[in-house]
Amino acid sequence: MMTSTDAVRVGTTSAPRAMDTPVALDVNDLRTHFTMPGGTVRAVDGVSYRLHRGRTLGIVGESGCGKSVTAQSILGIVPRPGKVVSGSMMLTRGDGSTLELAGLDPKGKVIRSVRGNEIAYIFQEPMSALSPIHTIGHQITEVIRLHTGANRDQARERAETVMRQVGLPRPDEVLGRYPHQLSGGMRQRAVIGIALACNPSILIADEPTTALDVTTEAVILDLVRSLQDTTGMAIQFITHNLGVIAEIADEVVVMYMGRQVERASVTDLFLRPQHPYTQALLRSMPRLGKRAQARLEAIEGMVPDPFSVPVGCAFHTRCRHYVPVRCDQPEYVEVAPGHWVRCSRAGEVA
Amino acid sequence: MLAYTLKRLLLSIPTLFVISLLSFVLIQLPPGDFLSTYAATLASMGEQVSGDTLVLLREAYGLDQPMYIQYLKWIGGIVLRGDFGLSLEWRQPVASLIWERMGLTIALTLSTLVFTWLLAIPIGIYSATNQYSLLDYVFTTIGFIGLGVPGFMLALVVMWVSFSYFGADVGGLFSDGYKNAPWSFGRVLDLLSHLWIPMAILGMEGSAGLIRTMRANVLDELHKPYVTAARARGLDETVLTYEYPVQVALNPFISTLGWALPGLVNGGTIISVTLSLPTAGPLLLRALQSQDMYLAGAFILLLGSLTIFGTLMSDLLLAWIDPRIRLDE
Numbered sequence: 001m002m003t004s005t006d007a008v009r010v011g012t013t014s015a016p017r018a019m020d021t022p023v024a025l026d027v028n029d030l031r032t033h034f035t036m037p038g039g040t041v042r043a044v045d046g047v048s049y050r051l052h053r054g055r056t057l058g059i060v061g062e063s064g065c066g067k068s069v070t071a072q073s074i075l076g077i078v079p080r081p082g083k084v085v086s087g088s089m090m091l092t093r094g095d096g097s098t099l100e101l102a103g104l105d106p107k108g109k110v111i112r113s114v115r116g117n118e119i120a121y122i123f124q125e126p127m128s129a130l131s132p133i134h135t136i137g138h139q140i141t142e143v144i145r146l147h148t149g150a151n152r153d154q155a156r157e158r159a160e161t162v163m164r165q166v167g168l169p170r171p172d173e174v175l176g177r178y179p180h181q182l183s184g185g186m187r188q189r190a191v192i193g194i195a196l197a198c199n200p201s202i203l204i205a206d207e208p209t210t211a212l213d214v215t216t217e218a219v220i221l222d223l224v225r226s227l228q229d230t231t232g233m234a235i236q237f238i239t240h241n242l243g244v245i246a247e248i249a250d251e252v253v254v255m256y257m258g259r260q261v262e263r264a265s266v267t268d269l270f271l272r273p274q275h276p277y278t279q280a281l282l283r284s285m286p287r288l289g290k291r292a293q294a295r296l297e298a299i300e301g302m303v304p305d306p307f308s309v310p311v312g313c314a315f316h317t318r319c320r321h322y323v324p325v326r327c328d329q330p331e332y333v334e335v336a337p338g339h340w341v342r343c344s345r346a347g348e349v350a
Numbered sequence: 351m352l353a354y355t356l357k358r359l360l361l362s363i364p365t366l367f368v369i370s371l372l373s374f375v376l377i378q379l380p381p382g383d384f385l386s387t388y389a390a391t392l393a394s395m396g397e398q399v400s401g402d403t404l405v406l407l408r409e410a411y412g413l414d415q416p417m418y419i420q421y422l423k424w425i426g427g428i429v430l431r432g433d434f435g436l437s438l439e440w441r442q443p444v445a446s447l448i449w450e451r452m453g454l455t456i457a458l459t460l461s462t463l464v465f466t467w468l469l470a471i472p473i474g475i476y477s478a479t480n481q482y483s484l485l486d487y488v489f490t491t492i493g494f495i496g497l498g499v500p501g502f503m504l505a506l507v508v509m510w511v512s513f514s515y516f517g518a519d520v521g522g523l524f525s526d527g528y529k530n531a532p533w534s535f536g537r538v539l540d541l542l543s544h545l546w547i548p549m550a551i552l553g554m555e556g557s558a559g560l561i562r563t564m565r566a567n568v569l570d571e572l573h574k575p576y577v578t579a580a581r582a583r584g585l586d587e588t589v590l591t592y593e594y595p596v597q598v599a600l601n602p603f604i605s606t607l608g609w610a611l612p613g614l615v616n617g618g619t620i621i622s623v624t625l626s627l628p629t630a631g632p633l634l635l636r637a638l639q640s641q642d643m644y645l646a647g648a649f650i651l652l653l654g655s656l657t658i659f660g661t662l663m664s665d666l667l668l669a670w671i672d673p674r675i676r677l678d679e
Contacts, residue, residue, distance in 0.1 A: 113584065129576055131580065132598070133597055
């Protein structure tokens with residue numbers, strides 16, 4: 001939920017950077033569907049983006065828009081009955097070779113050697129993402145030993161280094177603790193530490209600060225950003241919070257009903273939003289300097305039933321610029337360099 | 351952990367005292383006493399016991415004294431001399447009657463418990479990890495039949511089948527030759543060859559329920575975020591199942607240990623009667639019917655102790671397995 005403290009501060013943490021570094025992951029036309037007795041939910045329906053080394057891609061959208069499923073598809077951990085039905089996810093590995101992640105056996109050796117090792121995942125709720133009956137130390141050394149073949153002492157040493165890196169100054173103490181003995185902020189630091197334990201080239205952060213209070217959120221975001229500067233990892237940051245996006249992302253993908261509706265640099269997105277949905281999202285956000293009495297604008301209508309996504313433009317049922325026939329087949333077009341929009345009336349509406 | 355253990359041990363002393371008091375009072379509650387029941391039995395067989403004899407006998411056994419004196423004498427004997435008193439019906443010290451029976455009962459109970467867990471836990475895990483598979487349905491069906499069929503019925507069927515098709519008598523825990531023999535290696539082997547039938551029958555009843563519990567527990571855990579998170583770290587499915595969810599799912603099993611012990615003793619009574627097993631259940635039943643107060647009291651006290659011991663064990667095990675339970679930290 002947004003509060004007044006979430007006011008946009010584009011580029012105040014550090015200026016957004018151009019996506020000009022080598023590609024770490026190339027996702028192309030990814031489709032992940034859930035076939036259920038009531039019909040098929042196209043949770044992810046043709047999503048394409050690239051993760052670049054040392055850069056952060058933000059994925060934003062309402063709950064249920066498919067942003068988490070997109071991330072789960074990459075690691076092959078989509079819950080049943082979800083399945084990646086088409087598309088490609090090309091991972092560039094440390095030695096320069098590439099690996100196609102789509103179509104790998106989700107229980108197989110190859111994808112397991114990628115998980116937690118080359119691509120790490122941080123979940124929303126640090127308490128439930130940690131085993132309640134094992135110490136933090138057990139959970140982090142387990143991953144290190146699994147992927148690096150280190151022995152107990154080496155793994156312990158690496159674990160202590162990582163814990164210091166994520167700002168837990170007395171690693172000995174934290175490593176011996178159980179999750180329920182730590183504060184929320186410490187837990188999320190520990191979770192980030194576990195994610196970074198094997199020096200991943202890609203970090204997927206799935207709403208990592210949603211469960212934290214605003215002060216801790218700011219600290220954790222700064223931490224993630226500075227860790228990226230030292231390790232050069234690519235980050236895919238999933239959130240529904242535009243304030244967080246403004247703070248951390250270099251490029252942004254906006255999703256609606258499993259589809260990508262807009263993709264742009266963070267500056268372009270906030271200053272020149274093209275898609276009516278993005279514009280509506282921005283209008284629904286509180287800002288400093290707005291008149292206090294002014295009511296926040298909500299997006300009209302309801303999120304449609306995922307079993308029956310509206311034909312044509314999925315957003316047309318809630319769009320104030322909808323024109324029948326003309327809006328029936330919106331193409332995904334590049335309206336400016338690096339700025340893509342799926343709207344038939346892009347450029348005319350604001 | 352040590353302080354916790356000591357505290358629990360100390361707390362069990364007043365609990366045992368209350369149990370002993372309650373069991374003694376409960377046995378005295380029905381009208382009359384052993385002698386009046388005894389006289390009635392004799393009268394029904396045509397023998398008359400004179401009132402004077404009864405008074406004398408009552409005095410000899412101390413039954414004419416107020417209840418609290420009787421209790422103090424009884425509990426004093428147990429605590430100070432390990433003397434559980436005299437069984438009025440068997441004319442023998444209670445201690446000599448119960449120890450072998452309690453020993454056999456505990457042997458049967460523990461082996462049944464182990465058998466039940468060895469059966470129920472793996473099947474429960476398999477059913478959960480292969481939910482809605484063919485074998486899951488098979489186990490579920492067998493489980494529900496096991497839940498529905500009473501144990502004594504199963505015992506009767508087993509006895510009938512083995513008698514009419516194999517000519518074997520499966521009743522009892524010993525062959526005729528060993529029934530009253532002193533303990534020897536041969537007697538132990540003989541016991542083991544008889545033990546498995548009541549163990550299997552008692553175990554069937556218990557496993558059916560436990561399979562359902564285990565299946566549900568593991569299913570609950572398998573879809574928790576921490577399992578997905580561990581999967582996202584590259585752990586393989588076997589580790590994911592056994593290292594995390596199964597350990598958490600075992601908690602309820604351990605916490606039921608406390609009443610699993612006396613439960614098996616009590617639940618086994620009907621089966622023991624059916625299979626004529628020399629265990630505690632049938633003797634306790636007989637003692638209660640004839641108002642053999644010292645014998646019944648000793649059994650109830652021992653069952654109470656077993657409950658307290660089982661609860662203590664399960665609490666300590668739980669604290670050991672699940673760090674969230676160690677309250678004193």
